[in-house]
Amino acid sequence: MTSSDLTLRGVFARTKGEGRAALIPYVTAGHPHLNDLPQLISALNDAGADIIEIGIPFSDPLADGPVLQHAATQALNNGTKLRDILAQTKEISQSSVPIVYLTYMNPVYHFGVRAFIRAAAQSGVKGLIIPDLPWLESQEVFHDCEAEGISLIPLVAPTSTDAHIASLEIATGFIYGVSLTGVTGVRQDIDSGVESMVARIKRFITQPVAIGFGISTPEHARRIGAVADGVIVGSALVRIIDDAGDEAPQAARAFVASLREALNP
Numbered sequence: 035m036t037s038s039d040l041t042l043r044g045v046f047a048r049t050k051g052e053g054r055a056a057l058i059p060y061v062t063a064g065h066p067h068l069n070d071l072p073q074l075i076s077a078l079n080d081a082g083a084d085i086i087e088i089g090i091p092f093s094d095p096l097a098d099g100p101v102l103q104h105a106a107t108q109a110l111n112n113g114t115k116l117r118d119i120l121a122q123t124k125e126i127s128q129s130s131v132p133i134v135y136l137t138y139m140n141p142v143y144h145f146g147v148r149a150f151i152r153a154a155a156q157s158g159v160k161g162l163i164i165p166d167l168p169w170l171e172s173q174e175v176f177h178d179c180e181a182e183g184i185s186l187i188p189l190v191a192p193t194s195t196d197a198h199i200a201s202l203e204i205a206t207g208f209i210y211g212v213s214l215t216g217v218t219g220v221r222q223d224i225d226s227g228v229e230s231m232v233a234r235i236k237r238f239i240t241q242p243v244a245i246g247f248g249i250s251t252p253e254h255a256r257r258i259g260a261v262a263d264g265v266i267v268g269s270a271l272v273r274i275i276d277d278a279g280d281e282a283p284q285a286a287r288a289f290v291a292s293l294r295e296a297l298n299p
């Protein structure tokens with residue numbers, strides 16, 4: 035069995051067996067150059083990523099901070115199209131750990147909701163994160179995803195109610211715990227409430243919980259990995275890719291390997 039055959043749940047079962055949290059790096063498709071995605075995904079695989087999040091660039095990414103906004107703008111200026119990302123993903127997914135898309139609702143509507151979910155499934159995508167789709171309004175998308183074998187991944191924020199958290203037990207992939215009230219971005223410190231938020235989520239549901247937002251260093255990853263089932267790193271990686279120029283794949287590989295090292299038991 036190759037890693038591409040693993041389900042999201044299978045990944046978490048394996049990492050749990052290894053006594054560590056799963057590492058989930060994020061990159062924006064079409065950034066820094068239109069066709070960089072295959073090389074970057076290959077670097078993240080080499081570095082020991084367990085799941086990879088690919089961001090679909092969008093012009094108005096309301097949950098994103100400056101690093102990811104800039105990456106999305108650059109990707110759109112490069113002429114990145116959803117259809118091309120899907121085609122690239124299809125090529126990549128067979129030799130990669132499971133891939134999850136991060137997209138806002140607008141590009142999905144534009145493509146057609148059903149058509150998009152089907153195309154994503156055919157490209158080998160295992161999960162979808164849609165930050166501006168409220169869980170309460172996601173029934174149709176949820177069912178279309180289930181029908182295509184894709185997990186819709188719900189978000190939990192520090193402000194989420196216990197009732198909201200309890201309603202997520204039907205999710206089939208993992209729960210995305212947002213570490214803070216704010217936008218994505220590189221940060222100095224991890225919010226002091228993260229540990230108790232993970233504990234609160236686990237009181238209500240059995241799903242694996244991955245934490246993202248602001249995890250920027252191996253030290254942060256180690257701390258989050260001690261309480262959560264997965265660690266998601268976006269802006270810090272994208273900033274390194276930005277700064278590295280032609281050396282982006284090597285720089286990405288080295289950084290993600292250092293995060294992975296920090297998660298080893």
Ligand SMILES: O=P(O)(O)OC[C@@H](O)[C@@H](O)c1c[nH]c2ccccc12
Pocket residue numbers: 060087089097098102136165217218219220246247248249266267268269270
């Ligand atoms: O960039 P950060 O702070 O490391 O956070 C993860 C994040 O990049 C990724 O999961 C993500 C990118 N855009 C988002 C929008 C909403 C929720 C999550 C995301």
